[in-house]
Amino acid sequence: xxxxxxxxxxxxxxxxxxxxxxxxxxxxxxxxxxxxxxxxxxxxxxxxxxxxxxxxxxxxxxxxxxxxxxxxxxxxxxxxxxxxxxxxxxxxxxxxxxxxxxxxxxxxxxxxxxxxxxxxxxxxxxxxxxxxxxxxxxxxxxxxxxxxxxxxxxxxxxxxxxxxxxxxxxxxxxxxxxxxxxxxxxxxxxxxxxxxxxxxxxxxxxxxxxxxxxxxxxxxxxxxxxxxxxxxxxxxxxxxxxxxxxxxxxxxxxxxxxxxxxxxxxxxxxxxxxxxxxxxxxxxxxxxxxxxxxxxxxxxxxxxxxxxxxxxxxxxxxxxxxxxxxxxxxxxxxxxxxxxxxxxxxxxxxxxxxxxxxxxxxxxxxxxxxxxxxxxxxxxxxxxxxxxxxxxxxxxxxxxxxxxxxxxxxxxxxxxxxxxxxxxxxxxxxxxxxxxxxxxxxxxxxxxxxxxxxxxxxxxxxxxxxxxxxxxxxxxxxxxxxxxxxxxxxxxxxxxxxxxxxxxxxxxxxxxxxxxxxxxxx
Amino acid sequence: xxxxxxxxxxxxxxxxxxxxxxxxxxxxxxxxxxxxxxxxxxxxxxxxxxxxxxxxxxxxxxxxxxxxxxxxxxxxxxxxxxxxxxxxxxxxxxxxxxxxxxxxxxxxxxxxxxxxxxxxxxxxxxxxxxxxxxxxxxxxxxxxxxxxxxxxxxxxxxxxxxxxxxxxxxxxxxxxxxxxxxxxxxxxxxxxxxxxxxxxxxxxxxxxxxxxxxxxxxxxxxxxxxxxxxx
Numbered sequence: 001x002x003x004x005x006x007x008x009x010x011x012x013x014x015x016x017x018x019x020x021x022x023x024x025x026x027x028x029x030x031x032x033x034x035x036x037x038x039x040x041x042x043x044x045x046x047x048x049x050x051x052x053x054x055x056x057x058x059x060x061x062x063x064x065x066x067x068x069x070x071x072x073x074x075x076x077x078x079x080x081x082x083x084x085x086x087x088x089x090x091x092x093x094x095x096x097x098x099x100x101x102x103x104x105x106x107x108x109x110x111x112x113x114x115x116x117x118x119x120x121x122x123x124x125x126x127x128x129x130x131x132x133x134x135x136x137x138x139x140x141x142x143x144x145x146x147x148x149x150x151x152x153x154x155x156x157x158x159x160x161x162x163x164x165x166x167x168x169x170x171x172x173x174x175x176x177x178x179x180x181x182x183x184x185x186x187x188x189x190x191x192x193x194x195x196x197x198x199x200x201x202x203x204x205x206x207x208x209x210x211x212x213x214x215x216x217x218x219x220x221x222x223x224x225x226x227x228x229x230x231x232x233x234x235x236x237x238x239x240x241x242x243x244x245x246x247x248x249x250x251x252x253x254x255x256x257x258x259x260x261x262x263x264x265x266x267x268x269x270x271x272x273x274x275x276x277x278x279x280x281x282x283x284x285x286x287x288x289x290x291x292x293x294x295x296x297x298x299x300x301x302x303x304x305x306x307x308x309x310x311x312x313x314x315x316x317x318x319x320x321x322x323x324x325x326x327x328x329x330x331x332x333x334x335x336x337x338x339x340x341x342x343x344x345x346x347x348x349x350x351x352x353x354x355x356x357x358x359x360x361x362x363x364x365x366x367x368x369x370x371x372x373x374x375x376x377x378x379x380x381x382x383x384x385x386x387x388x389x390x391x392x393x394x395x396x397x398x399x400x401x402x403x404x405x406x407x408x409x410x411x412x413x414x415x416x417x418x419x420x421x422x423x424x425x426x427x428x429x430x431x432x433x434x435x436x437x438x439x440x441x442x443x444x445x446x447x448x449x450x451x452x453x454x455x456x457x458x459x460x461x462x463x464x465x466x467x468x469x470x471x472x473x474x475x476x477x478x479x480x481x482x483x484x485x486x487x488x489x490x491x492x493x494x495x496x497x498x499x500x501x502x503x504x505x506x507x508x509x510x511x512x513x514x515x516x517x518x519x520x521x522x
Numbered sequence: 523x524x525x526x527x528x529x530x531x532x533x534x535x536x537x538x539x540x541x542x543x544x545x546x547x548x549x550x551x552x553x554x555x556x557x558x559x560x561x562x563x564x565x566x567x568x569x570x571x572x573x574x575x576x577x578x579x580x581x582x583x584x585x586x587x588x589x590x591x592x593x594x595x596x597x598x599x600x601x602x603x604x605x606x607x608x609x610x611x612x613x614x615x616x617x618x619x620x621x622x623x624x625x626x627x628x629x630x631x632x633x634x635x636x637x638x639x640x641x642x643x644x645x646x647x648x649x650x651x652x653x654x655x656x657x658x659x660x661x662x663x664x665x666x667x668x669x670x671x672x673x674x675x676x677x678x679x680x681x682x683x684x685x686x687x688x689x690x691x692x693x694x695x696x697x698x699x700x701x702x703x704x705x706x707x708x709x710x711x712x713x714x715x716x717x718x719x720x721x722x723x724x725x726x727x728x729x730x731x732x733x734x735x736x737x738x739x740x741x742x743x744x745x746x747x748x749x750x751x752x753x
Contacts, residue, residue, distance in 0.1 A: 036535055276652055279609045291621045295610075298618075302609045370652075374605035378666070379571060379594045380622070 004120065005128035011118065012110045016052045017045055028466070060136060064144040073148050079211045083152035087162070088216040089207045091225065094166050096203035098173030099196050103133040104240070105177050106190045107253045115250045122247040130174075130240065138167050158223070165226035168233035175236030182245055187252055275369040278306050292386070296393045299371060300401075306362050307401060314357050314405040322412035326419040340420035343413070344428070344489045347435065348482040350409070351496070354439040355479040357405045360447025361472075363398055368457055376521045384516035391452060391515060398444045406440030428489055435493035438500035446475065449507045452515040523549045523585045525570075525592070525674055525704050527730070530579035532562075532569055539565045541728025543579070547674075547704045552696060554719030555708040558751055561725045563708040564602075567676045571599045583673075592674070595626060598667035602679040604659040608652035612642065612662060615651065616669070623670055639695075640665045641688060656683045664692065674704045681714065693718055712747060716740065724750045 024034040038044050072089045079085075104126060111129075114120045141163050149159040181187050188195050210216050284301040286294050300307055329336035375381045410433040417423055417432070450456075454468040530543040539562040547553055557563045568574040570581060570592070582589050583596060606615060616633045624630070631639075637647050640661045651659065660683050667675060677696075681689045696705060696718065709715050715722055722733045724747065733747050 036537075276608060279650060279652060281650055284614075291618070294614075294621060295618050298614055299609055370609045371607050374607050377601060377605045379597060379599065380670075383594055 001124065001128045001131070004124045005132055008110070008114050008120065008125055008129055009132075011114055013049055013052065015110065015113060016056075017048050020048055020052060060140045061143060064140045065147070068144045068148045073151065075208060075211065076152075081211055081214065083154060084216060084219050085211055085214075086149070086152040086154060087158070087219055087222045088210065090162055091165070091222050092203050092207040094169045095173075096200040096207075097166070098169040099177065099199045100190060102170060102174040102177060102190060103130055104174045105188065105253070111250065112254045116254050122250045123244070126246045126250070127241060134167050134170065137170065138163055141166055161223065161226050161230075164230050168226075168229040171233040171237050171240065172229060175233075175240060178240065178243060178245070181249060187249065189253055272369055275366055278303055278366060279370060280305050292390050292393055296390070296397060299367070300397055303363075303366050303370075306366060307359055310362075311359060311401055311404050315408045318405060318408040318412050322408075322415055325416055329416070329419045336420040340417065340422075343417055343420070344423065345486045347432070347489055347492045347496075348485040348487055350413070350436055351439060351482040352479045353409065354406065354436065354443055355475070357409070358402050358440070358443040358447065360398060360402070360444055363394075363401075364447055364451035364456070367394070367451070373457075373521070376519075382520065387452075387516050387519050388512060391448070391511060395445065395448055398448055399441055402440045402444045403437065406437050410436035425490075431489060431493040431497075435496045438497045442500040442503055445504050445507050449511050450475075452511055453518050455518065455520065523583060523673055523702075523704065525581065526584055526589075527570070527581045528579055530566075530569060530581060531577045532565055532574065533577060538728055540569065540576075543725075543728070543730045545723065545730045545732070547706060549673075549704055550701055551720040552700050552705040552707055552718060554715030554722045555706055555725060556710075556712065556715055556722060556747065556751065557708075557725035559710075562728065563725055564678060566725060566730070567599060567678055567706075567708065571597055571676060573599075595670070596673050597676065598670060598672040598674070599676045600660075600663055600667060600678060600680045602682075604656070604663040604683075606651045606654070606659050606662050608650065611648050611650055612637070612654070613647045615662065616665070619666055619669060626671070627669060628671065636665055636669060639668070641691060657685060657688070660684060661688065668695070668699070671699075673702070675706070677705065677707045679709055680707075681709075682711075712744060716744070722747060726751060726753050 018039065021034055021038045025031045038048075068090075071093060072086060075081075076085050076089070111125075114125050115122050145159050145163055149162070154162075177188055190196065279302050281302075282304075284298050286297050286301075289297050325339075329339065372381075380386065413432050413436065414429045417429070423429070450468060450471050454465055454471060456465055456468040525547040527543055527545045527547075530540055531538075532540040543566060555563055555566075565574065569576045572592075581592065583592055610618070613633055616636055620627065620630065620633070634647070637644075642658070642661060642665075646654070646658065651662065654662070660680065664680065681692060684692060696707075699705075700720075707715070707719060722735075724731050724733055731750065733743070733750055735743055738746060
């Protein structure tokens with residue numbers, strides 16, 4: 001067993017080292033430091049190996065500290081609970097962990113490499129790694145439990161019992177899942193299936209709801225439960241050690257295609273299939289459109305679920321909200337007067353709302369995944385005049401699409417201002433309308449420009465361009481900051497309008513200059 | 523018309539893939555491009571199609587009017603892994619493609635005639651291409667280039683994913699269109715290359731070389747090719 005364990009740890013480390021070098025070689029500037037030689041230089045690899053092991057070790061301990069800190073201690077502090085609650089939350093959350101983190105049922109890439117690709121013996125591999133996993137869990141939980149247990153005045157024997165219980169619960173969880181698989185032939189892997197998800201959700205409720213009401217069972221019951229779990233786990237542990245189903249289980253578990261991806265790749269893959277699913281097969285009206293206009297109309301129509309239809313919902317939402325607030329202001333005059341004053345300073349808030357309403361991000365993502373990703377393989381599609389022509393058509397579509405909710409919002413704001421008492425300078429109404437519309441156009445242009453100039457994905461749709469992510473993150477952060485911001489209407493709206501106009505002009509100029517060169521698959 | 527490559531060089535990091543590629547491809551012939559795995563066949567295609575920037579060298583078209591740059595409409599590139607826009611139906615894709623190339627297409631046919639040509643069944647024509655199989659996507663991609671009719675056609679392992687009948691049909695089609703075209707066909711399968719191609723060129727150690735058939739019989743010719751592939 002020791003040999004299998006060492007081999008599998010070695011494999012996992014090699015994988016970790018190579019992935020690390022590979023990732024580094026993808027980063028701008030840093031990639032020059034990491035030449036191909038790194039893969040073969042054993043000294044350099046040793047340094048990386050030490051570094052990775054240190055990182056993994058720290059991550060394991062820190063992970064437990066974060067878990068106990070964020071999931072148990074923090075909510076307790078917020079709710080003003082006492083030490084008894086610590087045992088309750090840990091007790092219930094551990095049940096969630098027992099089904100959500102079993103190791104055996106984790107369809108990991110490491111397992112795939114070892115069992116399927118390297119043909120290591122399944123039972124030996126699983127058991128060796130499982131024992132290692134249980135030991136690791138116990139060892140890494142001890143410091144976290146000691147620290148936080150001590151903070152909550154838990155006696156030492158209780159802390160030890162809780163650690164033992166965590167390990168026992170994991171064994172029981174894996175045992176039950178294994179029995180279920182053997183009986184029904186249905187595999188419940190970690191992170192898959194509604195069963196695991198609902199079990200975790202129920203445990204979360206059971207853990208935190210009693211905290212709100214300060215109602216929990218007497219601590220003796222938890223202690224008894226933990227001890228019972230520890231005793232009950234002995235047979236399941238023996239069972240899991242002797243079980244003969246691992247080979248079949250591995251074959252089945254590691255063959256579900258999507259499972260061999262790591263979490264990030266998996267999300268991307270899901271995103272990709274998700275975007276593909278957004279294609280609506282229904283009928284499409286193209287009128288007498290031809291060429292790229294025809295192409296674009298079909299694109300929009302086929303994506304109506306995420307484009308036109310969501311715009312309709314957004315607009316309806318705004319209209320209903322406006323109606324409710326307007327009618328409300330008739331009845332609650334006092335509140336209405338306050339709103340009226342506030343509204344003249346609240347325009348910055350609209351920036352964030354406009355950002356959230358904009359379909360630009362969704363549309364560019366669908367454009368890439370379902371259209372440009374394949375079309376860019378054709379050379380005619382990469383011609384300067386084609387790129388710019390289609391850019392114009394798309395910009396028009398996106399601006400039009402986003403103007404619908406923007407019109408509703410600006411109309412709504414004006415109506416609300418009127419209903420709550422109006423304003424002395426009628427010019428304000430015009431400013432609201434123009435600045436909201438300007439923001440809408442600004443966001444449309446912004447999203448499309450980012451897409452055309454900073455290609456978000458590479459050809460395999462795996463690596464996200466860092467420049468694009470940064471630009472997107474900054475946009476979000478800036479828009480979010482506007483929420484905290486109050487500014488007089490006249491000043492703010494004039495500034496927004498000026499900014500939008502300047503930005504749009506500059507951005508379009510940049511697009512015309514650089515898009516033909518930059519809009520490529522990388 | 524000739525496609526002339528002169529001293530093309532391309533490296534990735536320190537790895538030299540194309541060391542010094544010079545060759546002249548002539549109209550009316552199908553060239554079989556053979557090379558071992560990783561020899562750089564796809565890299566060469568990507569360079570000629572300007573998907574990759576070459577490090578050194580030049581390539582151009584030489585015709586009765588002298589030398590000129592290779593333009594987008596001169597070149598078709600059928601990829602080994604075919605890609606088509608998933609949100610369109612086969613019919614819509616063809617319609618769109620015919621629309622945007624209306625001026626270049628010499629003898630336009632109806633969309634259904636094109637489908638017939640590729641033996642695409644009637645009930646597949648109005649399905650979204652996201653549901654198409656690999657082979658179907660391949661047919662669509664091939665069809666696009668048959669319609670556009672570029673002077674040079676690069677084909678990267680195009681027949682491997684097609685069923686026997688369609689592959690056979692495709693071979694026949696390639697033979698009929700070779701007049702007035704330069705077809706460069708990359709493959710691993712020597713028999714296919716010998717069967718279909720008029721000339722065999724080998725890419726080995728970053729250099730492109732023609733294998734002269736002279737008066738060798740087929741077995742001797744094969745031996746010669748293998749000898750050259752070994753380097």
